[in-house]
Amino acid sequence: MQFDTSYLNKTPNKTARNTTSFKPEFVILHETAGYGSLEWNLRPEVRSSYNYLIARDGKTYHYVNEKSYIAWHAGVRSWARGYSGGEINVYAIGVEVEGPNDGTPITTAQTKALVELIRYFRDTYAIPINRDYFFAHSTVAPGYKDDPRGYSVEYTLKLLDESSLPSTGPRPNTLGAQLRNEVYKLAKGEYRPDWMFHQYAFKNKLGSPIRVGMDFSVKGVRYTGEVYGRDVIISPYNQWDIVLRANDLTDQDVYNALMQFTYGALGVDYRPDQAFYQFISRPPRKLVGVPLGNSSRLQAGDGAAYAAQLFSLDALYTPIAATGTTNWSVVKQLSAIVAAQNASAADAALRETINRAMYSRINTSFDAKLPFIKKALEANLGAPLSSQRRWSYRNNEYLYVVYAGDTLFALANKPAEVRLLSEQAD
Numbered sequence: 001m002q003f004d005t006s007y008l009n010k011t012p013n014k015t016a017r018n019t020t021s022f023k024p025e026f027v028i029l030h031e032t033a034g035y036g037s038l039e040w041n042l043r044p045e046v047r048s049s050y051n052y053l054i055a056r057d058g059k060t061y062h063y064v065n066e067k068s069y070i071a072w073h074a075g076v077r078s079w080a081r082g083y084s085g086g087e088i089n090v091y092a093i094g095v096e097v098e099g100p101n102d103g104t105p106i107t108t109a110q111t112k113a114l115v116e117l118i119r120y121f122r123d124t125y126a127i128p129i130n131r132d133y134f135f136a137h138s139t140v141a142p143g144y145k146d147d148p149r150g151y152s153v154e155y156t157l158k159l160l161d162e163s164s165l166p167s168t169g170p171r172p173n174t175l176g177a178q179l180r181n182e183v184y185k186l187a188k189g190e191y192r193p194d195w196m197f198h199q200y201a202f203k204n205k206l207g208s209p210i211r212v213g214m215d216f217s218v219k220g221v222r223y224t225g226e227v228y229g230r231d232v233i234i235s236p237y238n239q240w241d242i243v244l245r246a247n248d249l250t251d252q253d254v255y256n257a258l259m260q261f262t263y264g265a266l267g268v269d270y271r272p273d274q275a276f277y278q279f280i281s282r283p284p285r286k287l288v289g290v291p292l293g294n295s296s297r298l299q300a301g302d303g304a305a306y307a308a309q310l311f312s313l314d315a316l317y318t319p320i321a322a323t324g325t326t327n328w329s330v331v332k333q334l335s336a337i338v339a340a341q342n343a344s345a346a347d348a349a350l351r352e353t354i355n356r357a358m359y360s361r362i363n364t365s366f367d368a369k370l371p372f373i374k375k376a377l378e379a380n381l382g383a384p385l386s387s388q389r390r391w392s393y394r395n396n397e398y399l400y401v402v403y404a405g406d407t408l409f410a411l412a413n414k415p416a417e418v419r420l421l422s423e424q425a426d
C-alpha cells in the first residue's frame with residue numbers, strides 16, 4: 001500500500017516510544033469533523049494527532065509513524081479494557097478519515113482506501129479483522145465522542161470479510177462499459193468491471209444479466225449467484241475465484257436446488273416433476289437458458305394447439321391433440337424448427353406463434369424484417385428482454401434492445417447498422 005509521507009512525523013503532537021518492537025493491539029477509527037487537518041494538527045497548541053489520514057480523494061497519509069511514536073488521537077475516561085486517559089494511544093493505531101462528521105457519507109475512494117489500510121494492518125501487524133480489534137472512537141469514548149458518523153466500522157469490516165464483493169473501483173467511460181452498465185441497471189444491478197462474475201460473464205459471452213446478487217445455501221454451503229441469458233453462475237461464499245455454471249454442475253441435488261432458487265427469483269413455478277423441467281435438467285443438459293414464464297397453451301395460426309414454455313434462448317413445446325390429450329413424453333425445441341432446412345407448414349406456423357409470444361412480452365410486434373429482430377434471429381440471441389430503448393453517449397443517440405444472448409445497439413440515425421455489445425471492449 002502506498003502512503004503519502006509528505007507530513008510524516010512533522011507534528012510535535014506525539015511521544016517517542018521507548019521500544020523498537022511496537023505491535024499495536026487494536027485500531028481506533030475516527031472522522032476529522034472538518035477539513036485542513038493535515039496542517040491544523042501541526043500546531044503544538046492543538047495537542048492532537050493521529051497515525052494515518054485518508055483524504056476525501058482516497059489519498060492515504062502516513063502522519064505519525066506508529067513504530068517510533070505514540071500519536072495523540074484518543075483519550076478515554078474509562079473503557080472495559082481497563083485503559084484510562086491517553087494511555088489508550090500507547091496500544092492503538094489512530095486512523096482519521098477526512099469528513100464533516102455530520103452524517104455525510106465518506107467517499108467511495110475513502111471506503112476503498114480504508115479497506116486497503118485495514119488489510120495492510122492485518123498483513124503488517126497480524127491484527128485480526130474483526131470487531132475485537134477495530135473500534136470507532138465513539139465506541140471507546142461513549143457519551144462524549146461521536147465520530148465517525150460518515151461510515152460504519154462494522155460495515156467496513158464486513159466489506160473486508162467479503163473482500164471480492166463488487167468493488168468500488170471506477171467504471172471506464174467507454175461505450176462498452178457504459179452501455180453494459182445500462183443493461184445491468186435493467187437487471188437492478190450495476191456493471192462492475194472488476195467484479196469476477198461480470199468479468200466471467202463478459203469473457204464467456206453469457207449474454208445479458210437477468211438477475212444479479214442472489215444469495216442462497218445448498219447442502220450447508222452458502223453461494224452467491226447471477227442469472228444470465230445463457231446460464232446461471234454461482235460461487236461458493238468467500239471462494240470468489242471459483243465460478244460454477246449451472247449447466248456444468250455434476251451434483252444433481254445442487255443443480256435442482258439452484259434451479260428451484262432461480263425459478264423462484266424469476267417468478268416462475270418450479271415443478272421438477274414436469275416434463276419440460278425433466279427434459280432440460282437431465283445431463284447432458286439442454287442449453288435453453290432460463291425460463292421466462294410458466295408453461296401455457298399456445299394456439300398456432302393453423303389452429304394446432306401446443307403446451308409451450310418460453311426460455312431465454314429457446315422454447316419447449318409438445319402438441320396437444322384435438323382430443324385434448326398431450327403426450328408428455330414428446331418434448332420438442334423451437335431451435336430444431338429454426339435449424340431445419342425445410343420446416344413443415346405446421347412447424348412454420350408454430351415458429352411464428354412462438355416468436356410473436358416472445359415479442360409480445362415486451363410489447364413489440366414481431367417483424368423479422370426489422371434490423372434488430374433480423375440480427376437477433378441471425379445471431380441466435382434468443383428472447384428479447386427489453387423493448388427498444390434510447391441512450392445517449394458522448395453526444396450521440398443510440399437505440400438498443402437487450403436480448404438474452406447479447407445486447408444489440410445502433411446509432412439512432414443509422415438504425416440498420418446493428419452492433420453486438422459483446423464485441424465492445426471496456
Ligand SMILES: [Zn+2]
Nearest residue numbers: 030031137147
Ligand atoms: Zn476521534
